Structure formats: C-alpha cells, structure tokens
Amino acid sequence: MAVKKKFPYRSAVVACNGGCRVTAGDNGCKDGCIGCGACVEKCKFGAISLNEYGVAEIDEEKCIGCGACGKVCPQQIIHVHECANWIVVKCSNKSKGAEAKKQCEVSCIGCGICEKTCTAGAIRVTDNCAVIEESVCLSCGMCAVKCPRHAIYDLRGIYTAKN
Template sequence: MSTPILILMVLTSLGVFFGFLLAYSNKKFSIEVNPLIHIVEDVLPKGQCGACGYAGCMAYAEAVVLNPDVAPNLCSPGKDAVAKLVAELTGKAAAPMEPQIAQVQCAGTHDKAKRSYAYTGVEDCVAANLLFGGPKSCKYGCLGLGTCVKSCPFDAMTMSPEGLPVIDPEKCTSCGKCVSVCPKQVISLMPVGARVRVNCNSKDKGAVAKKACSVACIGCSLCMRQCPYEAIKMGNNLAIVDAKICEEKCSDAVCLSKCPTKAIRPFVTGIVPGTENEASTTLACASCAK
C-alpha cells in the first residue's frame, strides 16, 4: 500500500473517531436551555445596544428569565410595549417607562464656536479628544466628528453641515449608546415631554465660556432667579433644568426670554441645537400642552 493512501486512511479514521467523540461529549455534557429565554429574546428589538446593562439581547433575556430580581422593563429601545410583553412572559410586574430621547447639549456650530487649531487627524471624537482636548476652544463642547452617529445602532443620528449631530425623534430609542461613546459627555437623555433644554455643556466661568462660544451658558443665574417653580439650579457655572418639574408645572417658560446668550431654548426635536426660533417655541409649547 502506497504511503499517500495510508496517510489518507489514517487521517480519515482520526476524523471519524474525533467526530464521534465530539458528538458523544456534546450529548453527555449538554446543558438544557430554558426555551422561554429564546421566546423572550425574540420579542426584544435586537439592537444589541447594551442599554439594559447586559451584553446584548440574549444576555438580558437569560437574566430576566432566570433571575427573579431582574426587571422586565430594562430594554429602553423596546419601550412600554416590549416591557409589557417581557413582563407577561416572565410573570413579573413592569413599571411604566418614561419615554426619553437623546439631546445634544451644545449649540456650538462652526460659526458660533471658536477653534484653537486645525485638526486633520482621524475623523473620530475620541481620537481628537486625546490631542489637547480637541480643536474647539470650548473644551466641553461637541467635537462634531460623528463618533455618536457612527455608533448609533438605530441610524437615529446624522451630522449636520453646521457641525453638530441631529437626532431623529422617530428613530431614537433612548438606548444611550451615543451618551456612552461621547468623550465630552455632551449628549444626555431627556423626557420626551420636556419644555426647555440647555444647549450648553461648558463648566467654565462666564467670560471664558463666552469667549470660546457666543451661545454658551455664562452662569449668570438669571434663568434660575426668574423660574417661579425652582426648576432650574446652577451647578459648575451651568444651568441645570429639572425636566419633570418644568413639564408638570410650567405654562410660561420665562427663562427663554431672560437668557442673554439664548443658551436655554425650547425643547424641539429633530433640529440642530441653537436653531430654535419663536415659531419653534410656539410648536414646543403646543406639543407639551397635549
């Protein structure tokens, strides 16, 4: 018998032997998976965004089925509809989920925010941030290189010609992926029914902030003093709005007219921050009143 044929026979025999060995091991040591896990996974949106705190939809499905302490309403992209389905399948109670949407806390467009230097590196905010905090004079502002847009698993963000991302309210699931990837922490989640938003993230004092960006919050606290419901506080030279108080109590947002730099604007979705106008104000108030 020739050597090549002998080698072929040996290899075939080894292949058959190890094939049977693997099949036996698979059957012998297999772990039965609760079929409910796959049923729950099927109702999840499959965005694999990690908003639930688990590494993907399968991991969350396994946790919510097997662990009685895991809530059925952790999937923010699925909203109330998915939460109710998961609760029904697992026999748990699902607390109501407040609809939220991502917002960009920066109105520093190309014509409003100054630049410290010309950046020609990798088109990535994280990479640019490693180089002296990025090219913007304001070290707290959006760098405009689209890392959030690229990371959005639901295609809910686009880059505008003005250099800021725009969130599509129809597609945004409030998964928080854009929030976690932004090196400047300039993106946050807001209740859909919010009345106003602060289009600034700067923690600098007024003079420094205004020098870097013409629409920066200068920490003057006029908005806070004018708000009759104490919905606005100041923290690190920046106005912070309690959206819940504002939504429930405010019928006339006087803070909008008092802000000298127009850093506080009506909460209007689907537009470039800072482009809100009086027509938008009417639209926002009418929407919130519904």
C-alpha cells in the same frame, strides 16, 4: 423608523448648540461637541447626524432613547431626557462668564437669570452652567425667553427658534 409607544417618550439631546466655531490653534470651548462622529456610528436607528457646524443633532422621530450614543460620547454631553419636557440647556461649557463668552457665541455664562426666573425652582447653575431638573420643570419656557445668551432652547420652537 422607531415607533413611540406612549407619551412622554425618551430621546437623546446634545448639550451643545455649536456656537463655537473652533479652528486649529483657537482657544475655544473644550466642553462641547467635537464632531468625532462616535455617536453617529453607534446609533443603530440613524437618529444622529452631524450638522453644518460639525455638531451632533438628534432626530427625535428616529431616536428611541436607548442612551447608546451618550455612552460613547467622549465629551459626555449627550443625555437621554423625557420628551414631556421640551426645555433644554444646549450648552456644557463650564468656563466662567467672560471666558465662556469668548469661547462661544451662545454659551451659558452662569449668570443665574434662568434660575431666578424659574417659578418652579427647576433650574440651578452648577459649574457655571444651567442645569434643568426635568422632574420639576413645567416647560413654561420663561427661562428660554429670558436667557441672554440663548443657551436654553424650547425644542418645540415656540419660545425659541427650533434648531
């Protein structure tokens, strides 16, 4: 088990929540986790597993934040973040609203509600998807509460269900 030396510590996060259950021939999200397992194989600490939907999940207790998993991810959706900020966008879908809704049950549709809600100005919608500037975010969780698609999560499980 990896030992966290100080707070805040760094850990990887996967920007996909697995809301798209694509099967062969479906027209689903092309930006999310494809369940290839490259990140699982690369992680020397056993911190990554594929969940029941085939989406990579990070065990923050084991993750040391080295970023090796992100470098091998073919979708480029694994990022290292400061764990002092518990609010994350678990979506990478760049499709426009209506199309994103069709592709995934919990995709960001770029509506901008989170951006308007954020009093710190930490969220911007870029390429139809919310992006949080971690150095500005206060982790108040209001964006997660207001997100109509539940694409923004509180990793602590206070404002949104912990997953």
